Amino acid sequence: MVSLLNRLGLSCLGDLAAMKSSDLVGRFGPVGLEVHRLSRGFDRHPPITIAPPPERASTHRFEQSVEDINVVVATARQVADELVTHLSNQGVSCVRLHVCMQTDHGEQSDRLWYQPEGLTAAAMAERVRWQMEAWIATRGLTSGVVLLRYSPVGLRAREGRQLGLWGGSTQADEWAARAVERLTTMLGSDSVRVAQWRGGRDVGEAFALTPAAVVDMERRAETVVMKEVAWSGALPTPSPSIVYDEPLLAVVNDASGCVVSVxxxxxxxxxxxQVVIGRHVYNVVSWAGPWPVEERWWDPSRQRRAVRMQMVLARHGDASVRTATHAVVMVLEHGEWWMTARFG
Structure with a gap:
């Protein structure tokens, strides 16, 4: 364009500024209008004269410092409900959220959370729990929380959800989520708990009962499947349906009656x-493993070294093998065998 302007006899900015903007627009289109504005020293875009959008940050100040993480999360859910309702009335949803927490001693935790599908009120409260747990684990708090602030920094137009025909979210999932929410309203935030994926190589740590009020029920099933596959060192799927709070002490013998070691x-x-649990004796029909696990080797107080196996057991002397068998998870740790979980 510069060479063309020179051929037209326009060799300096003053020549462009002296021309009518309509002539440049007629010859060059929108580019001509932009060049004419720049030659006259105007901004590329005219200033925005409309009123700025309303403040969308939600802040809650506690009357007294709060050290109980459950109290902070319950309050975070209430503040999130108000924020999500406010954004929904404007036809938008929050996809990027800045969470800020401050303590009575001036300590502060800031984190930016992103969810491309949009953050629900339960998802916001869930992020507050994650952020506070990480804050306590890494730094340690010297006082309670006195301030909680939500700042939506990324918004998108609110869109409807398309339910899947095969897999994903279904209408039944929505009905279940509404039923859980109704029970939570009737009985209290801590009365209804659901199993939530936490992660871990031990079957007893992978899931934990969490108050339903702070769990994103809409995307819970989808995220669990993705995370279970991605966790390194976890046992092969499917996960056992029964996990013992107190593992059962067992003895695992080989064919000659000697204890199996690793x-x-x-x-x-x-x-x-053969597996002996108390007074009960079981024959090992089949087995898989072993899968070793070594965790926190750098911490003498929390290090762990164990071996896990999956076994299919049948009662000793029972001829109906097909109806009497059941699969279990056996763990060898500190020289002792334990039954930690079973399938079905």
């Missing part, structure tokens, strides 16, 4: 043939 190279001394 070497430092994670090799079995012999194939397991």
């Amino acid at each position: 070497s430092g190279r994670h090799e079995l001394s012999a194939s397991p043939a």
Whole structure:
């Protein structure tokens, strides 16, 4: 364009500024109008004269410092409900949220959370729990929380949700979420708990009962499937349906009656043939593993070294093998065998 202007006899900005804007628009279109504005020293875009959008940040100040994480999360859910309702009335949803918490001693935690599908009120409260748990674990708090602030920094137009025909969210999932929410309203925020994926290599740590008020029920099923597959060192799926609060002490013997052990190279001394739990004796129909796990080796007080196996057991002397078998998870730790979970 510069060479063309030179051929037209316009060699300096003063020549462009002296021309009518309509002539440049007629020859060059929108680019001509932009060049004419720049030559006269105007801004590329005219100033916005409309009123700024309303303040969408939601802040809650506690009357007294709060050290109980459940109290903070319950309050965060109430503040999130108000914020989501306010955004919904404007036809938008929050996809990027800044969460700020301050303590009575001036300590502050800031974090930016992103959810491309939009953050619900339960999802916001859930992020507050994650942020506070990480804050306590990494730094440690010297006082309670006195301020909580939500600042939506990324908004998008609110869109409807398309329910899936195969997999994903269904109408039944929505009905279940509404039923849980209704029970929570009737009985209280801590009365209704659902199993939420927490992560971990131990079957007893992978899920934990969490108050339903702070769980994003709409996307809970989808995220669990994705996270279970991605967790490194976890046992192969499917997960056991029964996890014992107190593992059952067991003895795993080989065919000669000797206790099965595992070497430092994670090799079995012999194939397991029999499992004794209390007064009950079971035959090992089949087995898989072992899967070793070594956690927190750098921390002498919390380090753990164990070996896990999956076994299919049948009662000793029972001829109806097909109807009497059941699969279990066995763990060898500190030289002792434990039954930690079972399937079905």
